[in-house]
Amino acid sequence: MSTETSSKIQTRHVSRNAYLYVRQSTLRQVFENTESTKRQYALQQRAIALGWSIEQVVIIDSDLGRSGASAVDREGFQRLVTEVGLGRAGIVMGLEVSRLARNSTDWHRLLEICALADTLILDEDGVYDPAHFNDRLLLGLKGTMSEAELHVLRARLRGGILNKARRGELEVRMPIGFVHDSQGRVQLDPDLRIQDSVRQLLRTFERTGSATATVKAFREQGLLFPRHAIKGPRHGEILWSELTHSRTLFVLHNPTYAGAFTFGRTRQRTRPDGSTINKHLPQSEWTTLIRDAHEGYLSWEQYEQNLQRLRDNAKSYGEERERGAPREGPALLQGLAICAICSTRMTVRYHHCAGQTRPTYVCQHAGIATGQPICQSIHGA
Numbered sequence: 001m002s003t004e005t006s007s008k009i010q011t012r013h014v015s016r017n018a019y020l021y022v023r024q025s026t027l028r029q030v031f032e033n034t035e036s037t038k039r040q041y042a043l044q045q046r047a048i049a050l051g052w053s054i055e056q057v058v059i060i061d062s063d064l065g066r067s068g069a070s071a072v073d074r075e076g077f078q079r080l081v082t083e084v085g086l087g088r089a090g091i092v093m094g095l096e097v098s099r100l101a102r103n104s105t106d107w108h109r110l111l112e113i114c115a116l117a118d119t120l121i122l123d124e125d126g127v128y129d130p131a132h133f134n135d136r137l138l139l140g141l142k143g144t145m146s147e148a149e150l151h152v153l154r155a156r157l158r159g160g161i162l163n164k165a166r167r168g169e170l171e172v173r174m175p176i177g178f179v180h181d182s183q184g185r186v187q188l189d190p191d192l193r194i195q196d197s198v199r200q201l202l203r204t205f206e207r208t209g210s211a212t213a214t215v216k217a218f219r220e221q222g223l224l225f226p227r228h229a230i231k232g233p234r235h236g237e238i239l240w241s242e243l244t245h246s247r248t249l250f251v252l253h254n255p256t257y258a259g260a261f262t263f264g265r266t267r268q269r270t271r272p273d274g275s276t277i278n279k280h281l282p283q284s285e286w287t288t289l290i291r292d293a294h295e296g297y298l299s300w301e302q303y304e305q306n307l308q309r310l311r312d313n314a315k316s317y318g319e320e321r322e323r324g325a326p327r328e329g330p331a332l333l334q335g336l337a338i339c340a341i342c343s344t345r346m347t348v349r350y351h352h353c354a355g356q357t358r359p360t361y362v363c364q365h366a367g368i369a370t371g372q373p374i375c376q377s378i379h380g381a
Contacts, residue, residue: 008129012118014090018058018093019084020040020043020093021060021080021100022037022059022060022063023040023061024065025066025067027064030064030065037064040094043093043094058083060080062075062076062079063075067102080110084110084114090119091122092120092121092122094121094123095123096146097146101143101146103147107146108143111140112130165263165287168290168293169184171184175251175257176228177189178256191238197225198251198257199297201225201243201251202297206302211248214243215243215244215248218242218243224240224241225241226238249310252306252307258291258299259294261288261293261294262289263288265280266278266279266281267279341363344375346378347362348362361379361380
């Protein structure tokens with residue numbers, strides 16, 4: 001033990017527990033990068049050499065297989081911060097800064113709490129006291145470098161993906177009705193039943209001009225529609241079920257059915273709570289659009305006509321439909337009434353009676369989604 005290290009570690013630190021934080025970013029790294037995991041667990045002996053007993057060393061490894069880009073969903077890191085804040089930790093150990101956090105906000109929050117709780121930090125290079133300016137400065141630089149390293153790694157991966165996407169050579173998961181051949185080229189699914197189902201949907205929409213009417217037509221005729229099982233015990237299989245409104249809109253909005261290769265149709269945004277949301281972008285902002293890249297079920301002109309018909313069918317669509325924003329009309333509970341039977345938002349219909357406009361609250365979620373009869377309707381005052 002060096003003189004500098006021994007001067008930082010005091011009796012008040014050794015009297016509390018030593019917390020060893022172990023993390024790997026992915027489950028694949030857990031199974032393949034075993035040496036890194038062993039090196040992290042080996043820090044337990046470092047704590048013993050510095051004066052802590054083996055009973056005092058608490059190992060937190062519940063975040064194995066989780067990214068350090070954010071503290072959200074990292075139960076182990078949150079537990080570590082809690083233990084430090086409660087004054088139970090004399091020292092926090094991690095092989096390197098990137099094991100503890102790849103996000104400057106999370107890293108500096110941990111440093112601040114450690115400084116307030118008089119808790120030391122140990123990595124492979126040495127022992128630091130966040131309450132001391134020089135140590136705090138060095139730890140801050142390490143955190144910044146760790147976050148920058150993650151940015152560079154992501155940029156390299158993203159750059160390779162974008163180059164392949166711009167050439168139309170990137171293999172992406174195909175929607176129902178398409179498969180990749182042995183050379184990676186996109187072709188129609190050889191299963192004629194699947195092809196007929198997709199064509200039936202498009203023909204029905206062309207005839208009815210409405211996604212809801214298309215769903216009702218499938219239901220009335222007893223027709224099922226295929227979908228991929230993307231998770232669960234039947235992952236990868238083709239499942240047949242009733243056609244839903246959301247699946248109909250997915251097919252009608254997806255340019256792949258018009259024979260186009262696209263990439264970057266959505267943009268992911270991170271919310272303040274750490275969760276993410278995907279936002280659909282206008283066509284002018286797509287990263288790549290290559291028309292006639294492969295065989296499709298309809299022409300590009302038909303695809304754009306379908307989109308225009310969908311826009312003409314409603315004043316709002318997509319995210320706006322779920323906001324429940326008040327609109328014109330005398331109904332007091334428009335956008336606010338909730339069905340007590342199925343717990344979905346009710347819509348408002350107006351009718352004229354004795355020279356007055358009166359509202360009726362209708363629960364039509366099931367009717368829109370699967371073509372079933374409406375759940376209930378209630379007359380408003």
